[in-house]
Amino acid sequence: MENSAIKSAFLSQSKACTQLGSPFTAKLCRLVAENLPQTGLLWETVLNWEGDPGPSGDSVPLRVMGALHGLVVEGISDTLRQVYPPHHSNVSDAELWAIISKSVTDHTGYILDRMRSAPQTNEVQRAAVLVPGFMEIASQTGKREFVTSELGASAGLNLYWDKYQYQLGDVQWGASTSGTRLEPDWRGGQPDFSEISVRSRAGCDLNPIDISKIEFRQKLLSYVWPDQEARLQRSRSAIEFANGQKDLIEQSDAIDWLERQLQVAHKGAVHVIYHTIAWQYFPENSKRRGEELLEIAGRKATKEAPLAWLRLEADGKGDGAGLTLTLWPAGETKTIARGDFHGRWIDWIGW
Numbered sequence: 001m002e003n004s005a006i007k008s009a010f011l012s013q014s015k016a017c018t019q020l021g022s023p024f025t026a027k028l029c030r031l032v033a034e035n036l037p038q039t040g041l042l043w044e045t046v047l048n049w050e051g052d053p054g055p056s057g058d059s060v061p062l063r064v065m066g067a068l069h070g071l072v073v074e075g076i077s078d079t080l081r082q083v084y085p086p087h088h089s090n091v092s093d094a095e096l097w098a099i100i101s102k103s104v105t106d107h108t109g110y111i112l113d114r115m116r117s118a119p120q121t122n123e124v125q126r127a128a129v130l131v132p133g134f135m136e137i138a139s140q141t142g143k144r145e146f147v148t149s150e151l152g153a154s155a156g157l158n159l160y161w162d163k164y165q166y167q168l169g170d171v172q173w174g175a176s177t178s179g180t181r182l183e184p185d186w187r188g189g190q191p192d193f194s195e196i197s198v199r200s201r202a203g204c205d206l207n208p209i210d211i212s213k214i215e216f217r218q219k220l221l222s223y224v225w226p227d228q229e230a231r232l233q234r235s236r237s238a239i240e241f242a243n244g245q246k247d248l249i250e251q252s253d254a255i256d257w258l259e260r261q262l263q264v265a266h267k268g269a270v271h272v273i274y275h276t277i278a279w280q281y282f283p284e285n286s287k288r289r290g291e292e293l294l295e296i297a298g299r300k301a302t303k304e305a306p307l308a309w310l311r312l313e314a315d316g317k318g319d320g321a322g323l324t325l326t327l328w329p330a331g332e333t334k335t336i337a338r339g340d341f342h343g344r345w346i347d348w349i350g351w
Contacts, residue, residue: 006046006060007033009053013061017225020342024085024227028068029061031097038101042108045115056280056314059119062223067114068103070222074215076110077103085227114219117207118281121223122154124238125231125343126276126312127161128182132168133310133323134161134272135191136336136351140327141306143270146198149261151254152278153203155211155220157238159247162198164238168346180237184340188348199269201247204257208249211239231342254282255290262297265305274310277321277341298328312339320345 014029037047046053046060053060071077072084080103083091104111138144150159165174169186171193209216217239224231250257258273265271273294279287294309301307307328315322315335323337338347 003037003047006049006053007036009055010036010061013055013059013065016055016341020225020340021344022225022227024088025065025225027093027096028065028100031093031100032061032064035097035101040105040108042104042111045112058281060115062119063115063117064111065225066119066223067111068100069224069226070114070219071103071107071110072226073218073222077107079103085229088227119223120154120205120207120209120220121277122157122209122220122235123224123231123276123342124157124164124180124234125182125184126339126341127158127164128166128168128184128343129312129323129337129339129346130158130161130274130276130310131166131173132191132193132346132348133274133312133325133336134196135193136325137270137272137308137310137327138194138196139192140351141270141303141308143268143306144194144196145269146196147266147269147271148198148201149258149271149273150201150203151258151273151275152281153205153208153249155209155216155239155242156203156245156247156249157235157242158276159201159203159249160238160242160245162196163241168193178241180234180241182234182343184343185345186348187346188337189350190348191350199266202250202261203247204250204252204254206251206253208251211243217243253286254278255286255293258290259293262293262307265300265302267305270306270308272308272310276312277314279311279313294326295331298326298331301328303329314341320347325351 010029010033014026017026051058072081083099163175164180165178167183211217309326312321312323320338320340322335324335326333
């Protein structure tokens with residue numbers, strides 16, 4: 001792959017990090033772009049990446065950033081920790097790059113191992129964008145009982161969307177005693193908020209994160225940008241809650257798992273298939289197969305057992321990501337909101 005494509009990927013991610021409120025991660029991505037090409041196994045792997053390295057593809061920059069932060073979170077590199085937040089304010093670009101370069105050389109094996117899998121932020125504040133979507137599903141179907149199936153569930157933090165507390169515009173909703181409070185900026189009108197019960201919940205991931213083990217909790221936190229303490233605190237709170245639950249994330253190819261989930265009709269409840277910033281990581285043939293499976297299942301849906309497909313994904317149609325909803329048996333699809341990739345704001349459109 002041409003150096004320009006890799007540099008462009010890091011610069012694009014740098015811009016995105018700036019827009020998403022992480023100037024430190026933006027700086028790291030910029031420094032990589034400015035200093036490539038470099039010698040060494042890691043940089044050779046980056047420069048010869050097969051596939052789309054950019055933020056809408058394989059997210060190579062975030063794989064590198066997550067691995068570097070992992071060295072800090074896991075206590076592997078004290079040298080790197082000393083230039084990471086909150087100790088980064090007076091560190092020059094030259095000093096930071098020198099320490100990054102040394103860390104890459106010293107811990108090439110660790111970083112390469114981490115880069116084998118896609119980033120798994122499991123951003124819990126995305127649940128704040130999902131919740132009004134679930135409300136719209138309830139309003140449109142008349143069903144207040146849900147069966148939920150999450151694709152690309154990572155550690156399962158967003159399986160428990162109904163267990164957190166929310167301030168959504170002027171509406172409070174959710175579990176008032178939850179230690180995880182989500183309060184995004186709200187724009188536009190609002191759906192009708194109502195009480196919803198979850199009959200059953202399930203999730204799958206190709207590489208699920210087992211948060212019962214400290215090393216996997218650390219891995220999850222390493223994907224949160226190090227200068228965003230509020231995100232880190234929300235993640236810790238949600239991890240603590242999810243770690244006490246009995247639901248398991250099934251290790252499976254998402255589309256194979258989806259096919260199994262769609263075999264059962266749930267009379268009296270709406271079955272919601274949902275995912276957040278996960279679809280882009282699926283191979284193109286998997287996406288096509290998934291859409292076909294949903295269409296086939298949708299044709300079998302009834303008013304008594306409706307099917308919904310809710311997804312928060314990049315669509316290139318405006319700021320943030322589109323919150324798109326398809327409802328069967330009618331089979332209609334609409335973008336009902338736009339949301340920040342990290343759930344910081346919601347621009348509600350409605351059905």
